[in-house]
Amino acid sequence: MCLAVPMKLIEITGEGTGKVDSGGVRTDVVLSMVPQAGLGDYLIIHAGFGIEVLDEEEAHIRLDLFRELAEAYRAQDEL
Secondary structure (H helix, E strand, C coil): CCCCEEEEEEEEEECCEEEEEECCEEEEEECCCCCCCCCCCEEEEECCEEEEEECHHHHHHHHHHHHHHHHHHHHHHCC
């Protein structure tokens, strides 16, 4: 199973590359599929590539869903 995670673009590091952050986790990504992305934009990241630009509200909705899923998974492990 593959996940595409919303992350915030915090730095443009080169031609078509950047650095993103989510909850303190930072990684380098390829931006060639989202050339319109700018600093501060939220991107869907999959396999090291930015594949979609999200508005901030939608990004937070999706991140909240990931948190809820993680909490449910942890609660299930405690049973």
